[in-house]
Amino acid sequence: MGDKAQIKGWCPGAWQPMASGDGLIVRVRPRHAELTRRQMLALCEAAQRWGSGVIDLTNRANLQLRGVREEAWHPLMKALVQARLVEDDPSLEARRNLLVAPDWQPGDATHQATTALLDQLAELPDLPAKVGFAVDAGESPVLAAHSADFRIERAATGQLLVRLDGRQRGTPVESPAAAVALIIRLAHWFAESGGHQSGRMRRHEGLLPPWAPESLPPAKSRPPFALGNHALGAVYGLRFGQVNAETLSQLLKTSDVECIRVTPWRRLLVTGVKARFLDGLLIDNQAPELKIDACPGAPYCEQATVGTRLLATHLAGATNGSLHVSGCPKGCARRLPADVCIVGRHGRYDLIFRGSADGTPHVTGLTASQVRHYFGVE
Numbered sequence: 270m271g272d273k274a275q276i277k278g279w280c281p282g283a284w285q286p287m288a289s290g291d292g293l294i295v296r297v298r299p300r301h302a303e304l305t306r307r308q309m310l311a312l313c314e315a316a317q318r319w320g321s322g323v324i325d326l327t328n329r330a331n332l333q334l335r336g337v338r339e340e341a342w343h344p345l346m347k348a349l350v351q352a353r354l355v356e357d358d359p360s361l362e363a364r365r366n367l368l369v370a371p372d373w374q375p376g377d378a379t380h381q382a383t384t385a386l387l388d389q390l391a392e393l394p395d396l397p398a399k400v401g402f403a404v405d406a407g408e409s410p411v412l413a414a415h416s417a418d419f420r421i422e423r424a425a426t427g428q429l430l431v432r433l434d435g436r437q438r439g440t441p442v443e444s445p446a447a448a449v450a451l452i453i454r455l456a457h458w459f460a461e462s463g464g465h466q467s468g469r470m471r472r473h474e475g476l477l478p479p480w481a482p483e484s485l486p487p488a489k490s491r492p493p494f495a496l497g498n499h500a501l502g503a504v505y506g507l508r509f510g511q512v513n514a515e516t517l518s519q520l521l522k523t524s525d526v527e528c529i530r531v532t533p534w535r536r537l538l539v540t541g542v543k544a545r546f547l548d549g550l551l552i553d554n555q556a557p558e559l560k561i562d563a564c565p566g567a568p569y570c571e572q573a574t575v576g577t578r579l580l581a582t583h584l585a586g587a588t589n590g591s592l593h594v595s596g597c598p599k600g601c602a603r604r605l606p607a608d609v610c611i612v613g614r615h616g617r618y619d620l621i622f623r624g625s626a627d628g629t630p631h632v633t634g635l636t637a638s639q640v641r642h643y644f645g646v647e
């Protein structure tokens with residue numbers, strides 16, 4: 270392990286942490302979308318010891334430690350590798366860009382295919398940094414709204430499929446092992462047929478090879494898990510996708526938690542427990558925060574000239590429909606348009622209605638108190 274973090278300004282990973290306004294961001298990609306109780310406790314301890322004590326859950330179902338000082342990165346990585354939260358081989362870690370349906374059961378198709386793909390990561394070719402995989406082989410897909418270049422899903426007939434991003438139909442396969450073998454073959458085809466130029470499968474032009482016929486569409490997808498009790502445990506929501514390590518530690522120490530599954534919906538599935546109220550976690554499906562997206566903003570992001578989450582908290586329930594508060598027009602927290610989008614520009618806020626953060630503002634140059642006044646919040 271080198272002594273210095275290789276700091277990147279984009280696409281961060283544990284071995285390529287991203288510099289941010291509050292220190293380094295170190296991203297952990299849980300295998301099988303799951304952390305054991307012991308791993309989660311290790312992550313909470315690491316967040317408190319070497320970071321700012323907060324943990325982000327990203328829309329790729331990864332966990333991020335924030336506020337890591339450069340000199341703390343080396344001992345932090347050692348602890349994360351020891352806890353089997355990070356691969357000790359950076360090239361394997363970079364390939365583990367894998368979304369997994371979080372309600373898998375031991376031995377089912379999602380579990381088998383994920384295990385096979387993780388075991389065979391070294392057989393994948395070099396791929397563009399953002400290329401990712403989704404293993405979503407339950408009765409119907411639950412990750413369809415989340416970007417993945419290569420997917421394992423099921424057709425309405427129950428047949429397993431491999432489907433490429435941007436395609437309506439997939440190629441039927443006989444087993445999870447066959448699905449992974451086909452994905453590896455397709456990944457090589459992608460890399461050898463100009464994948465590095467197109468960057469993502471969605472933009473990749475041309476016909477698929479004849480050995481991957483697209484014949485079946487995936488089954489109709491299901492919605493994300495509701496908050497509260499779930500067949501496997503309890504689903505808790507995270508305000509703005511963030512939680513204090515202290516809150517999670519309390520949950521782990523005061524109940525019979527088996528594991529924590531990560532989802533791309535700012536929700537954690539805590540297995541082996543019943544849902545109960547916990548300060549710092551959401552359990553009410555009507556909570557206004559569920560309709561709000563807000564990036565970290567200032568002072569946590571260097572691109573931001575305004576704060577975001579305090580204003581978003583003040584406005585919770587005050588706007589109709591979805592609300593997006595963004596520190597700058599990049600709009601990291603939400604790609605889709607929102608009913609109300611509040612965007613920081615030169616230390617003030619602009620308002621965009623039914624649009625995205627990079628849209629044309631309808632109202633410009635407000636202070637935070639003017640924004641609150643605009644929406645009737647004092």
Ligand code: SF4
Pocket residue numbers: 564565566567570571572573574595596597598599600601602
């Ligand atoms: S939207 Fe802008 S301010 Fe917010 S996290 Fe992204 S780059 Fe930073």
